[in-house]
Amino acid sequence: MIRNSIVLFAASLLMFSCSTSKQVRNDRKMVDGTWTLDNVGYEGSEGDFKAQLFDDASAVCFEGSTWFFRNNNSTGNYTIQPGSLCSGGQRNIRWSIIENQGGGEQLQFKYIDEKKNDIYGKQGYRLDVVSLAPSQMTLKSNVTVEGDPVSVIYEFSRQ
Incomplete structure (x- = not known):
């Protein structure tokens, strides 16, 4: 009986230690769906930047891209429109x-x-959630350009 109680206690402790917070679960549900990346901007330094985002494409290619997030299995995709660049x-x-x-x-x-x-x-990528609302989402990543900190700001709208 004591052995079963110990096993049950250990299993419940493991389950609760791995669970996500209520806020994270709510935010996952809010992100679920299709978004458009309307703007990629920069903060923290002056000048023009030519950035390659997510080891994939130039920042200009991401503007107008469509992002889909599926909450129930944590998969999704983003689609970049083809162009000259x-x-x-x-x-x-x-x-x-x-x-x-x-x-x-x-x-x-x-x-x-x-x-x-x-x-x-x-290998993956992490973006800080600056704001999240039913129709708008702003994410930010911090990078260093020539020794200076720069924040890349991603502004999304829900489709």
């Missing part, structure tokens, strides 16, 4: 929202293939 097409991703150590939240994703297998192992 952009190699268009759909990229499959696995995504989640996590709580970072500073108390905020981050959207993280990594590339997957059609069979939902990781393409680059553990």
Whole structure:
């Protein structure tokens, strides 16, 4: 009887330690669906930037891209329109929202293939959630350009 109680206690402790917060679950539900990346901007330094985002394409190629997030299995994709500067097409991703150590939240994703297998192992990307509302989402990533900190701001609207 005591042994069963210990096993039950250990299992419940493990289950609760791995669970996500109510806020993260609510935000995952809010992100679920289709979004358009309307604008990619920069903060923290003056000048013009030529950025390659997510080891994929130029920032200008991402403006107008369509992002789809499926909450029930944490998969999705984004689609870049083809153009003279952009190699268009759909990229499959696995995504989640996590709580970072500073108390905020981050959207993280990594590339997957059609069979939902990781393409680059553990390599992925994390974006700070600046704001999240039913029709608008703003994400931010911090980078360094020539030794100076720069924030890349991603402004989305729900389709």
